[in-house]
Amino acid sequence: xxxxxxxxxxxxxxxxxxxxxxxxxxxxxxxxxxxxxxxxxxxxxxxxxxxxxxxxxxxxxxxxxxxxxxxxxxxxxxxxxxxxxxxxxxxxxxxxxxxxxxxxxxxxxxxxxxxxxxxxxxxxxxxxxxxxxxxxxxxxxxxxxxxxxxxxxxxxxxxxxxxxxxxxxxxxxxxxxxxxxxxxxxxxxxxxxxxxxxxxxxxxxxxxxxxxxxxxxxxxxxxxxxxxxxxxxxxxxxxxxxxxxxxxxxxxxxxxxxxxxxxxxxxxxxxxxxxxxxxxxxxxxxxxxxxxxxxxxxxxxxxxxxxxxxxxxxxxxxxxxxxxxxxxxxxxxxxxxxxxxxxxxxxxxxxxxxxxxxxxxxxxxxxxxxxxxxxxxxxxxxxxxxxxxxxxxx
Amino acid sequence: xxxxxxxxxxxxxxxxxxxxxxxxxxxxxxxxxxxxxxxxxxxxxxxxxxxxxxxxxxxxxxxxxxxxxxxxxxxxxxxxxxxxxxxxxxxxxxxxxxxxxxxxxxxxxxxxxxxxxxxxxxxxxxxxxxxxxxxxxxxxxxxxxxxxxxxxxxxxxxxxxxxxxxxxxxxxxxxxxxxxxxxxxxxxxxxxxxxxxxxxxxxxxxxxxxxxxxxxxxxxxxxxxxxxxxxxxxxxxxxxxxxxxxxxxxxxxxxxxxxxxxxxxxxxxxxxxxxxxxxxxxxxxxxxxxxxxxxxxxxxxxxxxxxxxxxxxxxxxxxxxxxxxxxxxxxxxxxxxxxxxxxxxxxxxxxxxxxxxxxxxxxxxxxxxxxxxxxxxxxxxxxxxxxxxxxxxxxxxxxxxxxxxxxxxxxxxxxxxxxxxxxxxxxxxxxxxxxxxxxxxx
Numbered sequence: 001x002x003x004x005x006x007x008x009x010x011x012x013x014x015x016x017x018x019x020x021x022x023x024x025x026x027x028x029x030x031x032x033x034x035x036x037x038x039x040x041x042x043x044x045x046x047x048x049x050x051x052x053x054x055x056x057x058x059x060x061x062x063x064x065x066x067x068x069x070x071x072x073x074x075x076x077x078x079x080x081x082x083x084x085x086x087x088x089x090x091x092x093x094x095x096x097x098x099x100x101x102x103x104x105x106x107x108x109x110x111x112x113x114x115x116x117x118x119x120x121x122x123x124x125x126x127x128x129x130x131x132x133x134x135x136x137x138x139x140x141x142x143x144x145x146x147x148x149x150x151x152x153x154x155x156x157x158x159x160x161x162x163x164x165x166x167x168x169x170x171x172x173x174x175x176x177x178x179x180x181x182x183x184x185x186x187x188x189x190x191x192x193x194x195x196x197x198x199x200x201x202x203x204x205x206x207x208x209x210x211x212x213x214x215x216x217x218x219x220x221x222x223x224x225x226x227x228x229x230x231x232x233x234x235x236x237x238x239x240x241x242x243x244x245x246x247x248x249x250x251x252x253x254x255x256x257x258x259x260x261x262x263x264x265x266x267x268x269x270x271x272x273x274x275x276x277x278x279x280x281x282x283x284x285x286x287x288x289x290x291x292x293x294x295x296x297x298x299x300x301x302x303x304x305x306x307x308x309x310x311x312x313x314x315x316x317x318x319x320x321x322x323x324x325x326x327x328x329x330x331x332x333x334x335x336x337x338x339x340x341x342x343x344x345x346x347x348x349x350x351x352x353x354x355x356x357x358x359x360x361x362x363x364x365x366x367x368x369x370x371x372x373x374x375x376x377x378x379x380x381x382x383x384x385x386x387x388x389x390x391x392x393x394x
Numbered sequence: 395x396x397x398x399x400x401x402x403x404x405x406x407x408x409x410x411x412x413x414x415x416x417x418x419x420x421x422x423x424x425x426x427x428x429x430x431x432x433x434x435x436x437x438x439x440x441x442x443x444x445x446x447x448x449x450x451x452x453x454x455x456x457x458x459x460x461x462x463x464x465x466x467x468x469x470x471x472x473x474x475x476x477x478x479x480x481x482x483x484x485x486x487x488x489x490x491x492x493x494x495x496x497x498x499x500x501x502x503x504x505x506x507x508x509x510x511x512x513x514x515x516x517x518x519x520x521x522x523x524x525x526x527x528x529x530x531x532x533x534x535x536x537x538x539x540x541x542x543x544x545x546x547x548x549x550x551x552x553x554x555x556x557x558x559x560x561x562x563x564x565x566x567x568x569x570x571x572x573x574x575x576x577x578x579x580x581x582x583x584x585x586x587x588x589x590x591x592x593x594x595x596x597x598x599x600x601x602x603x604x605x606x607x608x609x610x611x612x613x614x615x616x617x618x619x620x621x622x623x624x625x626x627x628x629x630x631x632x633x634x635x636x637x638x639x640x641x642x643x644x645x646x647x648x649x650x651x652x653x654x655x656x657x658x659x660x661x662x663x664x665x666x667x668x669x670x671x672x673x674x675x676x677x678x679x680x681x682x683x684x685x686x687x688x689x690x691x692x693x694x695x696x697x698x699x700x701x702x703x704x705x706x707x708x709x710x711x712x713x714x715x716x717x718x719x720x721x722x723x724x725x726x727x728x729x730x731x732x733x734x735x736x737x738x739x740x741x742x743x744x745x746x747x748x749x750x751x752x753x754x755x756x757x758x759x760x761x762x763x764x765x766x767x768x769x770x771x772x773x774x775x776x777x778x779x780x781x782x783x784x785x786x787x788x789x790x791x792x793x794x795x796x797x798x799x800x801x802x803x804x805x806x807x808x809x810x811x812x813x814x815x816x817x818x819x820x821x822x823x824x825x826x827x828x829x830x831x832x833x834x835x836x
Contacts, residue, residue: 064676098723102723102724102725105725106635106639106725108631109631109632109634109635109639110635112627112628112629112631112632112635113631113632113635113636113640113649114632114649115628115632115692115695116632116649116652116653116656116695116696116699117648117649117652119656119667119692119695120652120655120656122667122671123659123663123664123666123667126666126667126670126671126675127663127666127667127670129670130670181426182426182429182430183426183430184426185422185423185425185426185427186423186426186427186430188423189420189422189423189424189426189427190423190427193420193423198427202427202430202431205430205431205434206427206430206431206434208434209430209433209434209437211749211818211822212437212753212815213752213753213754213755213789213814213818214753214755214756215753215755215789215792215793215811215814216437216441216753216811216814216815217437218755218793218796219441219792219796219807219808219811220437220440220441222796223440223444223804223808224436224440255430255433255437258430258433259430262430286412286413286415286416287416287419288415288416288418288419288420289412289415289416291419292419309658312658312660313658315660316659316660316661316662316663317660318660318661318662318755318756319755319756319793322756322793323793323796343660343662343756346662346666346760347662347756347759347760350665350666350669350759350760351759351760351762351764356674364666365666365670368662368663368666371660371662371663372659372660372663375658375659375660376655376659379655379658380655383654383655
């Protein structure tokens with residue numbers, strides 16, 4: 001018998017319990033439901049869940065844990081049958097079925113919120129496990145401090161993270177250089193100057209940018225921005241012949257980040273109390289002086305938080321750099337040159353033929369863990385700053 | 395008008411400077427908005443400009459003889475036997491058919507027969523073969539087929555290929571393009587609407603003209619079903635617990651911090667999770683919509699939880715108090731009263747989460763959805779189980795096409811993006827309409 005068949009049987013048994021339990025309770029009081037401690041349907045719910053939940057739990061844990069597949073289905077069925085008998089036998093008039101049903105439902109709800117914890121544990125464990133495997137084959141000092149990245153299949157790959165990290169940071173820096181001023185000024189203008197007509201047009205337009213999938217930005221970088229930068233800037237100015245470059249990926253990623261920065265800072269500007277503005281205007285400051293000298297300093301911690309969140313987005317972004325930045329690991333300052341990032345290398349090491357015993361594949365997990373730690377650190381720090389700032393005016 | 399020298403209304407140098415600074419500041423703001431809107435406009439026009447033509451395709455109208463001697467020597471019309479004739483056999487029939495059709499129309503050419511045959515797509519013999527195998531009774535007759543023209547010919551009528559570029563191209567020649575132009579004038583060649591782009595499966599590197607989105611759309615649909623079935627109940631259940639029942643202690647604090655951090659984890663990390671847990675550890679099928687759906691579920695869960703909690707929070711406490719006051723338990727108050735009132739907000743959040751998941755590419759690359767798949771995946775099969783057959787997804791198909799050498803695939807990728815954006819647009823419109831229709835302010 002297969003596991004899925006036994007699960008189906010357990011579901012059928014729990015449906016039986018759901019129907020039988022209220023009938024038995026009603027029979028015991030010869031149909032007079034006023035004598036029952038709970039509504040009949042609560043009897044059904046409690047009995048059905050009593051059968052369903054333990055069976056599912058065993059099937060899930062046993063199935064995931066690789067428990068013997070020959071015995072497991074029978075255990076599932078046995079548990080379901082026992083639970084059916086017990087729960088129907090329990091369904092007497094004085095049984096407060098509502099309490100039982102509700103405590104079982106609460107368990108389900110708790111289990112559902114545990115999924116988030118399990119996801120985090122899964123992320124950390126899956127990467128940690130393979131990363132330790134990787135560091136058994138490969139010296140961790142070389143990984144973190146070597147400036148060379150050249151995987152090959154002869155067994156003497158150089159897998160230094162520094163060139164990848166450099167590409168990641170360089171591209172993210174350009175993206176932020178583009179997105180932060182534009183996003184901030186757009187947010188300032190929309191929240192402090194713009195009339196309702198401009199706002200009703202410009203705000204949704206900027207928000208559309210946020211809803212566009214990153215693969216679209218990637219294709220835009222590959223087909224439009226890359227060749228444009230190469231033909232009109234890089235080649236005439238003698239900086240190189242490559243369409244995929246740090247600048248291509250950085251600019252396109254900057255466009256992607258504009259709505260992120262602007263909507264976050266819009267919230268922050270709106271949280272600055274109007275009294276601060278009125279005070280400044282009352283002293284004779286112009287609008288722009290008020291913004292520069294009162295509103296922005298008051299909102300500064302929030303803005304820093306928004307920029308950090310945007311930076312974490314930029315560092316973890318994949319499709320734009322896969323299509324726009326190139327694949328060559330390089331430590332160079334020329335923004336028209338192709339460089340590569342941590343995320344690009346994760347994709348390239350884990351797609352196609354992979355061999356989970358070789359360091360060339362396992363390095364992707366070490367890269368992923370590094371990426372996870374960096375973005376997590378940025379996020380926690382940003383949320384900390386934003387939260388701390390919020391407390392000031394509430 | 396002149397003011398006394400000590401008047402506040404007098405515009406002196408300092409005031410002028412400050413006013414100029416004000417104007418400059420406003421100009422910066424307007425520039426920023428213009429740049430942002432311009433970026434959107436350029437992005438959309440560049441995609442639409444190169445992608446709309448993917449929905450049109452060039453077809454040749456050719457009379458093809460289907461002689462029994464070649465296609466079914468046995469004469470029993472048994473498809474199993476007729477399968478022995480490969481597409482190569484059909485290709486020569488198509489070539490002869492095209493030459494005959496040209497002769498009937500009075501078109502002559504200096505090109506060799508082989509070069510003329512190159513006008514027809516390499517996909518066309520397979521199309522004709524499938525038609526014949528499905529309808530054996532057509533053997534022995536002469537049928538008129540609308541056959542796909544080769545990608546370069548198609549590109550010529552869409553402006554992608556010119557006579558100059560054809561001269562440098564090994565796959566076509568200026569003569570072939572001139573011949574195609576003549577065929578068009580004779581009414582034998584036509585560029586028209588092409589629904590096959592949305593229905594047909596992917597095609598190999600040499601035949602961009604035949605590549606379609608059928609498998610990708612089906613795969614994306616399956617994944618969205620998995621996400622909907624898993625993420626919605628789990629997300630709603632965990633939000634109900636956190637918002638309505640959870641005691642304020644360290645454990646629930648941990649869950650909350652955890653969820654807000656999960657929302658900001660780079661999507662590729664979820665791909666690594668899927669590869670390590672679902673494929674390597676649980677041994678589910680690679681490139682199956684099931685694994686893709688599971689990964690996207692974990693990714694969308696934080697989004698759904700955050701929006702569900704917001705809409706649960708917006709239901710006023712008086713509703714709960716009233717229910718508790720007439721004897722409902724806390725659970726009944728939540729499930730009978732709070733949840734139905736929060737449902738529109740939850741739905742809106744779910745649709746937006748689904749839209750996000752639909753456009754996500756990076757994690758799917760890692761779980762092997764880049765594979766070349768030509769078979770439509772079945773929702774259920776005895777071997778592979780539920781949603782277990784290999785498939786691709788819309789955004790991954792786009793990525794896949796950008797990696798192909800033939801420039802025809804750029805048009806296909808842009809066309810696929812238009813399809814993806816249309817789906818996203820529809821989903822967002824539904825979300826906005828739901829919000830407009832059911833939004834309540836208490």
